Amino acid sequence: MAEQEEQQITVPDAPVPGPSQTGRAVALARLLHHECTRLLQLYKERETFLSDHAPDGQRIVSLSPDSEEPSVEQQVQLLHAALRQCLGLLHCVTVKEEEEWGELEGDYETMRKNVRVRLEHLLYSTKDLGETEDTTLEVTPDHKCNEETDSAGGGFGLKMWTYRVLQELVHWANHAAQTLHVLHKEREGTEEI
Numbered sequence: 001m002a003e004q005e006e007q008q009i010t011v012p013d014a015p016v017p018g019p020s021q022t023g024r025a026v027a028l029a030r031l032l033h034h035e036c037t038r039l040l041q042l043y044k045e046r047e048t049f050l051s052d053h054a055p056d057g058q059r060i061v062s063l064s065p066d067s068e069e070p071s072v073e074q075q076v077q078l079l080h081a082a083l084r085q086c087l088g089l090l091h092c093v094t095v096k097e098e099e100e101w102g103e104l105e106g107d108y109e110t111m112r113k114n115v116r117v118r119l120e121h122l123l124y125s126t127k128d129l130g131e132t133e134d135t136t137l138e139v140t141p142d143h144k145c146n147e148e149t150d151s152a153g154g155g156f157g158l159k160m161w162t163y164r165v166l167q168e169l170v171h172w173a174n175h176a177a178q179t180l181h182v183l184h185k186e187r188e189g190t191e192e193i
Helices: 002-010 021-046 072-101 107-130 154-188
Strands: none
Touching (some): 021 107, 072 107, 072 154, 107 154
């Protein structure tokens, strides 16, 4: 019996299967969605007036596919473009808030930094998943920070615009989790992640 135990110990360890590239991307998108939702919640707690002034529901980031029914790979490429715009918007929020109120501290600022880093990681993941021989994807923020934040202007306008940007982040992080899950099912043939 001791020999059997010894043989089992000396057998080389088989590689333990880990999450696939698509599985990791889905998990990352889900985590980003959770963190974006928390960031929006922290913002609402800080800016209590928002309960009285909900901005309109129009999307800031919108993409129109070239074809009516884009393939899953094309959906990932569109998603990547939307996430680049979201990263650009988040960069603009940071710049404009610091210009208006100086360097912020606390849970909101910490979570905003976490969201930015997580969004950058998700951009690299979707770049790897969506690039083809014919398509090269960028990971730099896709936004110039040159539009007016809101027609009302001033601090109130900035706060409303920031709220809308945070809503966009929640929307697109959720969309990323859904789109990447479809890609995962298609490539891996399983729902499990």
